[in-house]
Amino acid sequence: MIKLNKKIITLAVSVVILLTALTGCASGPAQSSAPQASGSQEANSQDGGASAQKAAERTVVDHAGNTVVIPADINRVVISSIMPLPSVFCLFEGASDKLVGMDPSSMAAAKNSILPKIYPEVLNVSTDFIKDGSLNIEELMKLKPDVVLYSADNTADYEVLSKAGIPAVAFSTSKFKFDTVKTFDNWVSLMGEIFGQQETAKQIASYGYEVKDEITKTIEKAGDSLKRPRALILFRYDNGSIKTSGSNFFGQYWLDTTGAENVAKDLKGMAEINMEQIYQWDPEIIFITNFTPYQPEDLYENSINGFDWSRVKAVQDKKVYKFPLGMYRWFPPASDTPLSIKWLATKNQPELFKDLDMDKEIREYYKKFYSYDLSDEQVEQIFHPSSEASGLKK
Incomplete structure (x- = not known):
């Protein structure tokens, strides 16, 4: 992971913590000891709740053109049907502890790569949610993912994930005319949007x-x-x-x-x-x-x-x-x-x-x-x- 982005990440985390604290303070008036809330107070309380909800979510537009609402705080990630992405994820995050699921083909490469030498815990990531090449939603749900990253060309994954109500973000291999560097750039840039670390993405892709x-x-x-x-x-x-x-x-x-x-x-x-x-x-x-x-x-x-x-x-x-x-x-x-x-x-x-x-x-x-x-x-x-x-x- 590029060391230059550590201060940026620390600052971003601090901002999130500050916003959370401010949101908590904003909800104080709704818990006032006044005998009965006025209509104005009720409206303020509802607005505060909506703001808190908004702060807990992030919206991204993925490579399939879908607008996806994802949690602002993501701790459990599953990567399906786009085999190279776990390596890019680990590069971006500088760790693999948030990765809880990947495709068996990705694991076959990982076991014979340098990836587990740097991030040994990657070998513990589950592949059980892929059965005979297809996504098994029951096994996937057991992993409790905050978000699933999948191939934009895999419409079957999209349909299954959408019906299950799981936030899913599409990454494309073909949208950028098979320009490998440009594709890599766009994968990293989309990760930057997902995790709120756009500056990190720029440093890696450049x-x-x-x-x-x-x-x-x-x-x-x-x-x-x-x-x-x-x-x-x-x-x-x-x-x-x-x-x-x-x-x-x-x-x-x-x-x-x-x-x-x-x-x-x-x-x-x-x-x-x-x-x-x-x-x-x-x-x-x-x-x-x-x-x-x-x-x-x-x-x-x-x-x-x-x-x-x-x-x-x-x-x-x-x-x-x-x-x-x-x-x-x-x-x-x-x-x-x-x-x-x-x-x-x-x-x-x-x-x-x-x-x-x-x-x-x-x-x-x-x-x-x-x-x-x-x-x-x-x-x-x-x-x-x-x-x-x-x-x-x-």
């Missing part, structure tokens, strides 16, 4: 833009002579099916921003592909996300039954890379998003960014934003995440 500008300016200076390698992202690869990241998904933004050409740019979203298509593209670089259990070695050793990777240039040249996993998987927006940009730039344009020391960058980022000193083993863990982090089996 660094992502700084990094993006730094990388894009370096690439732009190279001019038309810049060679963009043909890159393929294996977004989801399991059970004999391969899905890549087309033009309307985060992969396109990553590759455009960091100096590569997306071989799947003519496809949309999470598009299913086959080996014949991959042979035609013959990518020079392959990136494997942590939503699939496969590792670069599986392609190098050609050990995946029914798939011959030996003919692909990226495999022949040993340029297959597994996305790192720090606080969360680095492919979607998450709390380590600025690091994702830098890492991809070093892989796509190694000559341009030969002076970018990712080992150093990761250590400094974790020190600045999480107040945490990574060990050598933990840095290696980030660069070489386990297959179990996908939550799937090979």
Whole structure:
């Protein structure tokens, strides 16, 4: 958590306490020893009650366009159907003690990430409210959430939560045109509104833009002579099916921003592909996300039954890379998003960014934003995440 915001947070808490005290004082006249309250006194009492109610609530407009009334004091948070958000929440809060529920997929990533090294209590967060991929309202109610944060694209969650009368705030992955940095910014900004800490949000989000500008300016200076390698992202690869990241998904933004050409740019979203298509593209670089259990070695050793990777240039040249996993998987927006940009730039344009020391960058980022000193083993863990982090089996 950024240390600069501590005074701001302390001031905000003090203001809330002061307002609460003032509200308590305002209710004094209604408890006067006068034998009978006049109509004016009754009106003042009602106004005081309305003011107290208003002070105990906050209103936000979420990414689905819904106006949501939430408690001003939030102590129990459940995050459903938007997998990267627990890491962003912990970054924002500088703690995980308010988080009482998360999706099983988020937990699979957490157990194999650095997240519990910094916030060990996150491993105690419940996942029982998700049954067979769907929200189970009975189990959710047991968690007594003050608010539920969910994916704006998940209308099923919205309907269930609305009927149950649970304050629910939608976070979108698609509203910001899959611009990863902008999406991260808007997630953090919405958290700032929810928790009344807008300045904290600005401090966190601004660094992502700084990094993006730094990388894009370096690439732009190279001019038309810049060679963009043909890159393929294996977004989801399991059970004999391969899905890549087309033009309307985060992969396109990553590759455009960091100096590569997306071989799947003519496809949309999470598009299913086959080996014949991959042979035609013959990518020079392959990136494997942590939503699939496969590792670069599986392609190098050609050990995946029914798939011959030996003919692909990226495999022949040993340029297959597994996305790192720090606080969360680095492919979607998450709390380590600025690091994702830098890492991809070093892989796509190694000559341009030969002076970018990712080992150093990761250590400094974790020190600045999480107040945490990574060990050598933990840095290696980030660069070489386990297959179990996908939550799937090979």
